[in-house]
Amino acid sequence: MISPAQFIPLAEETGLIVPLGEWVLRTACAEAAKWPDDLKIAINLSPVQFRSPDLVPVIVHALASAGVSPDRLELEVTETAIIQDSEAVFAALSQLHDLGARIALDDFGTGYSSLSFLQKFPFDKVKIDRSFVSELAGATDESRRIARAIVRFAVSLGKTTTAEGVETREQLDILRADACVEVQGFHFSPPVQSEKVAQMIGGRTMASAQRPAVRLAMAGAAS
Secondary structure, eight states, X not given: OOOHHHHHHHHHHHTTHHHXXXXXXXXXXXXXXXXXXXXXXXXXXXXXXXXXXXXXXXXXXXXHHHTOOGGGEEEEEEHHHHHHSHHHHHHHHHHHHHHTOEEEEEEEXXXXXXXXXXXXXXXXXXXXXXXXXXXXXXXXXXXXXXXXXXXXXXXXXXXXXXXXXXXXXXHHHHHHHTTXXXXXXXXXXOOOOHHHHHHHHHTOOSOTTTOOOXXXXXXXXXX
């Protein structure tokens, strides 16, 4: 097993992230077609993919080929992608948003321009970075206050908010108390193969508020 932190930067440097990303989009949409219609699939987009003029057509084709409605697709973009080429990124995201796809701002709070991005583009979701979630039950009051302030601010925006990296019941309870409506992390499940996802979907018994979002991980570019 090789961590995405190792091979994704190399794929971006060589340009291989573009064909790899296309494969992820096609494969992820085909997998989502097997799921119940109430489940969405989230796919991370690399900053390099936004340099390709084919990005939007590739996504449209992947959805059409799989017979998946655009409103079941959630595309995650980091602040890094926006900083590198904001106009091109916002143009592509606007087209995809108009098609019905949901757009999520990933790793919220870790960059320099979070607030300006939220003003400029109507993101459907804000994802709170795991670095803040890990401090929710931290040893120091200062770290805990900063983490909770980030969570509460994200929730106050009136958008769907997902907290990443939830690993303990204590973190989950704090997030619930602060009205964070979606969470993901090892407290629920580690990354699993698609066959295991099918089993998890078939055995869904948890209440809606407790059920983790089902997210597909492929080649480190979809989660």
